[in-house]
Amino acid sequence: MNITIILIIIGLLGISAYYTGLRKSLTLREDKLLHSTPIYHGAILAINSSLASILLVIVWVLFEKNIFPELLAFRNILFIISIFIFFLTAFFTFKKIKNKFKARDKVEKIIELFLLVCSSLAILITVGIFLSVIFESNRFFESIPLTEFLFGTHWSPQMPIREDQAGSTGAFGAVPLFTGTFLIAFIAMCIAGPIGLMSAIFLSEYASKSVRDIVKPLTEILAGIPTVVYGFFAVIVVAPFIRNTGNYFGIEVASESALAAGLVMGVMIIPFVSSISDDVINAVPQNLKNGSLGVGATKSETIKLVIIPAALPGIIGGLLLAVSRAIGETMIVVMAAGMSANLTANPFEAVTTVTVQIVVLLVGDQEFDSPKTLAAFALGLVLFIMTLILNYIALHIVRKYREQYE
């Protein structure tokens, strides 16, 4: 018998249990006041009995899958037992339905428990991912020393597939990847920081309400563009433009350059910076601005001398969050920054980033125990730790700032 069918039948029984409980408590209500409304009585009856039988089914299936495959033949028995359990629980719960039965409290408890399970699930999964990344990275560090990974300046992860194969031995110095990542993030922040901040200042201090009502949704649309679209925009429009301009001035520009990727990534995070800065600037009390305007300061003096200094911690927090976004961004750099792990600070050269290399390492047929694939986990781990620290600091700063002006 199919598990789905069993579950459906339990569900249907649950629904009828609900109405049975409801009806009983409705008749009870005619003589005397109830502790809980009839809905709760119905609910508790339905929840109790279906939960009991569903739990049984789950346990059964787990056993069958992992320990006793022979159980598969006894699905019909499972069906009968689970229905039996259903009616047994239903019977006892049904008997409990009295005027004083605290069904409401029980349902509250169950809901709380359910929500707790959901939230711990999210945490558990995160922890699980983190642990598996650590575990796999550890395997990587068994073959490649940590120091070589963190301080080596040469990255070329081509391991020989067969023992006797000639050629590369593979090098896993991640420094070029990190410099590439930071170079691009830096270029992106050079774009997004000033433009985002200025547009936030304009929106919150200068723009009239009607302008704000148009511009704000527009910037939010900018934030909704898929990164792939930004990516091919970078490849098709920005990169050739930069190369042509560079050639015009006699500068050698690679067709894939850190500059192109950084510029486009900068545009991508403008709305992010501007929306956080806007929040932060709006959190500066009107009272404070009035104090400045009241002694005859102009708008721009007020912004420069009072608003920005007051909002600075929050703005810095916002910028750090943006940096962590830029570091983790993948699609744009995969498409526009190139694959070659050059150790350079020259924005006109192709560079590669941590995220790009993770993609490269894992695309295609791979054995999942060669250092080449395991390297991806090590990179992921470092990336994870970096963004975690950045986010922590940033959120900490932003929260501190919020408290200051409650």
Added chain:
Amino acid sequence: MNNDDLIKETEFQINNSETVGNIHVEDPRIIVKNINVRYGEKLAINNVSIDIGKNEVLAMIGPSGCGKSTFLRCLNRMNDTIESCVVDGELYLDNENILDEKTDVVPLRAKVGMVFQKPNPFPKSIYENVAYGPKIHGLAKNKIELDEIVFNSLEKAGLFNEVKDRLDAPGTSLSGGQQQRLCIARTIAVSPEVILMDEPCSALDPIATAKVEELIYELKENFTIVIVTHAMQQAARVSQRTAYFHLGNLVEVGPTQKIFTTPQHKLTESYITGRFG
């Protein structure tokens, strides 16, 4: 009379009222002529005219929402900062119509300073808070002059002795009453002629309030002061003239003594005797 009747009668009287009492003074510093203020469609100040004399303290009282703050903000054009707010009429300060489009609000606001309801020191040092205005207006040629202005203003605001050892401490580290006096010092520092105060003590405890009131009393030697207040005793203590506002109308003006002992208008009387507030 129950409350509804009172409100009905109020509306009737308002629609038919001219300001009771003498709105003129001998030696006016500010002359307000037929001011109307609207927030969008809503009329918040209805055809108000009044003179404000040199070196007097004018108290403005009235039930909340009657337009006292709105009127006060006309006097230094702070209403400009509120998008929906439109002011018309004439308002002369030293024979110049400050409501004129061409009036530069930067020197105007130096001349007509403002102290707000909630103390609002900048998140800067005590010294920097007071030096803020002078720096913006370029009032000091060098550090020595700036020091002098700052110390003087703190002195006048009765705060110097309390803070002279910690001028570098943040302004926000002071107590509420000290913060408000710091804000007064900040206002004084640009040598205004007029100081507007919008319920300056409503966020302060009684002792701090007493100190600020004392200060206001001293300041009237050098400044014209317009103070909005909720506390009638405060008006009685610090002001020479009192103006009573009701639903955007200036109902009655007169010497403070007279307003509180023998009000002419029924509405003023009702307010004074605590029938609505």
